[in-house]
Amino acid sequence: LVCDADSKLPVGTALKLIRKAEHPDNQDVVVFQSQINVQSKPTYFVKFLGSGQNICQRIYTRANQKVFGRSVSYGSGCLIRCKEFGEIDVPDWVLSHDIWDTVCLEEKKYRVVFCSDVVTFGGFPGNYVEYLKRSRRWIKGTMESLGIILKKKIPIGTRFMALYPIYMYLSQPVFFLWIMTGFFLDSKLWKTLFVTQKFAFLGNSYVDLEMGSHL
Numbered sequence: 001l002v003c004d005a006d007s008k009l010p011v012g013t014a015l016k017l018i019r020k021a022e023h024p025d026n027q028d029v030v031v032f033q034s035q036i037n038v039q040s041k042p043t044y045f046v047k048f049l050g051s052g053q054n055i056c057q058r059i060y061t062r063a064n065q066k067v068f069g070r071s072v073s074y075g076s077g078c079l080i081r082c083k084e085f086g087e088i089d090v091p092d093w094v095l096s097h098d099i100w101d102t103v104c105l106e107e108k109k110y111r112v113v114f115c116s117d118v119v120t121f122g123g124f125p126g127n128y129v130e131y132l133k134r135s136r137r138w139i140k141g142t143m144e145s146l147g148i149i150l151k152k153k154i155p156i157g158t159r160f161m162a163l164y165p166i167y168m169y170l171s172q173p174v175f176f177l178w179i180m181t182g183f184f185l186d187s188k189l190w191k192t193l194f195v196t197q198k199f200a201f202l203g204n205s206y207v208d209l210e211m212g213s214h215l
Contacts, residue, residue: 004076006123008039016118017079030105031112032079033071035061039121049124049131062116068157070106071114073098077122084110095141099149099162106154139169 001014017032026032035057038050065071075098088104090097102112125131142165149162 001079002076003120004122006039007076008121009077010119010121013118013120014079017115020113020115020118021079021081026113028109028111029113030081030084030110031073031101032118033074033112033114034077034118034120035114035116036074036077036120036122038124040123043126045127045131046124053124057114057116061114064157064161065114065116068155068161069113070111070155070157070161072102072158072161073112075101077120084108094144095137096145099142099145102158103145103148103152103154103162106158107152142166142169 001009001017003009013034017034020026020032021029037054038046041047041050061071075096085101085105087108088101090100090104094100105112125134145162146166149159149166154162
């Protein structure tokens with residue numbers, strides 16, 4: 001049963017997961033991942049993160065489990081079959097080992113499942129600076145897993161779930177540049193340099209029709 005230093009398990013958590021592991025229908029499941037909620041909410045920032053985490057797991061992760069019959073490992077708050085888990089080989093330099101664990105297990109025809117009825121608790125960054133430090137580490141680890149996701153022969157559901165966080169990280173700067181470009185196209189500086197044709201209204205800015213292919 002893997003936990004982080006700040007993890008907190010309610011009474012009966014281990015027993016619930018063990019019962020799932022002992023069920024005959026779950027013999028190909030190696031990682032039983034619990035839902036991880038915020039342990040405490042001392043600041044508004046933590047409350048905000050906790051609400052987003054809860055919504056994401058309740059809607060996105062549960063839906064993926066029902067549609068694909070599998071999930072991805074979080075790296076903590078989970079019960080693992082040690083023998084089967086020992087069959088995979090993840091390099092020591094890997095940061096986001098949870099993604100590699102999931103992909104490597106799928107390659108060996110094992111599964112990771114999300115147990116929405118089992119809730120554990122963990123700590124969250126107390127402010128934006130701490131959140132930024134953690135995010136930088138997570139971004140680096142997530143991006144370095146792109147190679148193994150594309151190389152390994154894994155089910156489409158697992159591939160989708162593993163690629164989704166990479167898409168989320170890449171889409172943010174793209175959409176930020178889109179918004180900033182829209183404001184620039186509506187600025188006086190742009191109008192003095194080029195003749196524009198307003199195409200789509202986005203808040204207080206416009207997207208230029210001639211720039212459509214570039215955007």
